[in-house]
Amino acid sequence: MRVLIVGNGGREHALAWKLLQSPQMQQVVCVPGNGGTANLDRCSNLPLSIDDFEGIARFALVNNIALIIVGPEVPLAMGITDYLKQHHLTVFGPTRDGAQIESSKSWAKDLMREAGIPTAQATVFTNAEAAQSYVRSQDLPIVIKADGLAAGKGVTVATSLDQATAAIAACFEGQFGSAGQRVVVEEYLTGQEVSILAVTDGLTIRPLLPAQDHKRIGDGDTGENTGGMGAYAPAPIVTPALMSRIQTEILEPAIATLRDRHIDYRGVLYAGLMITSQGDPKVIEFNCRFGDPETQAILPLLETPIEKLLLACAQGQLEQFPAIVWKPGASACVVMAAEGYPGAYKKGLEIMGVEQAESNGATVFHAGTQRKQNTILTDGGRVLGVTALGEDFGQAIDRAYAAVQCIQFDGMYYRRDIGDRVRPIRSSQN
Ligand SMILES: Nc1ncnc2c1ncn2[C@@H]1O[C@H](COP(=O)(O)OP(=O)(O)O)[C@@H](O)[C@H]1O
Ligand SMILES: [Mg+2]
Incomplete structure (x- = not known):
């Protein structure tokens, strides 16, 4: 094949x-x-x-x-x-019509409303004046989102009216091109974020292991938003009872409503969720593809042959497919980034020590790299995803960081606290 x-x-x-x-x-x-x-x-x-x-x-x-x-x-x-x-x-x-679930946040909101899927209350605006006067009447914090694809830069969680006003202005002044000509203003949710990547053939939908990522650049979730600085799976906050609610309250209604719209959705439906302090799952957004770095943490735990699973989805045969099998234990992925990321950064710096890292029991996934003759050079902001498995989170995280120590490139940066929240918790699968 x-x-x-x-x-x-x-x-x-x-x-x-x-x-x-x-x-x-x-x-x-x-x-x-x-x-x-x-x-x-x-x-x-x-x-x-x-x-x-x-x-x-x-x-x-x-x-x-x-x-x-x-x-x-x-x-x-x-x-x-x-x-x-x-x-x-x-x-x-x-x-393309199915991908709108990610490429238009207002389209996704409308689908969620129709499907009865729990999500933040939201209002959509197509002009700046109306959006500005609306936010003045609302409580803070408030969330301002460019409607379209903005490479992870289109969302502002505004803690002051000035910030909200500036975010709305940036959208309508064209900072995100046509993606910002429509703006979603939504209620601020609190709780823990989790990523549920589910595979579907448009009729049946099955979740992969739940994961959590670390979006901010700095330790302790400080500083700017990034594409993701690390991830771990399976996220213990998603108990089997919670996963079954996510299945019936979110994943299944989403697929059913896509079908009502004559959309034959085959691929990943990724639900970015907030688990509120009451323990209820609410959708922050949907993505139409595998998440990065969550995928790097999830796939090493997959036992089922992936080509068979994805082919069953693409061919509309997921219902007959056997239950997805996972390895026991936990997985952690630490992202190594270039100096300056998520701002400007250099490319073309030589990376050393990947083989030593892998001989220490980790798997080093390349994110932004390029091979030139026999050397590996940096070629992006997020450069490597150093991933390790363990019997529990402590072991997986320690192995990933031990492998990180073997790797060297100029200005390399990584967070030191990936998985700290779950380190004391034994994997629920053990
Ligand atoms: N309603 C909300 N309440 C609280 N935080 C939010 C809300 N919406 C988004 N966020 C925060 O902003 C981040 C980015 O928002 P998201 O809708 O996922 O957009 P994108 O991934 O397209 O940039 C989320 O991961 C979350 O941390
Ligand atoms: Mg997101």
Whole structure:
């Protein structure tokens, strides 16, 4: 079997690595891939742009690709799945209409309202004046969101009226292009955030292990928001009872309502949740793809052959598929970033010590790297996701940090507190 993965981040490296654990996997091709996927046995990088749908389709048809997995949200929102399906290719990832669940926050809110899914109360605005006068009448903090895709920079949790006003102005003045011409203003929720990545064939939906990530750049959840500085799974806050509520109150109604809208959604439905102090799950947002870095923490625990699971989703056969099997224990992923991230950072710095880190029992997923001859160079803000398993969180986290100590590049930065919240808790699976 041959599989093609679209994307070049840590999530895509983790997917390729997992696929290649199956003996029947002949070849994995990553478009365009990174320094990590370039180094995997039976894996190759294809230097096409992720929006070159025609080039991807042609390669897949000529090379007998059985399954295409789309990593990032941007090509999904642009309709890559629609294009590839027109060419009779098998794709894991929703069509353009399904991807709206991530690419338009107001569209997602409307779907949640229709489905009766618990979420923050929200109002949508298409002009600045109305939004400004509305926030003046509301309590603080208040949350201001650009409607469209903004690479993780479109949301402001405003603790002052000035901040809220500035965030609304930034949206309507075009800071996020067309993504900010519609603005969602919503109620501030408190509690713990968790990520539920679920796989679906549009009829049946099944959650993967719950995960938690660390979005802020600094220890103790301080400083700017990032794409994610580390993650762990399975998040103990999601008890089996809570997971079953998430299934019936959130995941199943979402899929049923997508179906009511004639959307055949096959891929990942990722629910970003707030677990309130009362223990109730509320949706912060939906994403239409695997989360990064959560995927890097979740996949090493997966026992079920991933290509079979994703193929069952793409082919509409998830209901008959056996229950997903997980390894016991816990997983932790520590992201190593470039100096300056999430602001400006340098690229092209040599990375040393990855082999030593891996011989210490960790798996080093590459996020922003590039292979040049026999060296690995930094090529992004988040550079590596150093991941380890353990019998419990303490062991997994200690192993991940021990591996981090082996790695060296100029200006490297990582948080020192990944998983501190769960370190004392034994994995619920043990
Ligand atoms: N209603 C809310 N209440 C409290 N925090 C929120 C709320 N909405 C978003 N946030 C915070 O902002 C972050 C980003 O918001 P999100 O809707 O996930 O947008 P995106 O991931 O597209 O940037 C969330 O992870 C959460 O920390
Ligand atoms: Mg988010």
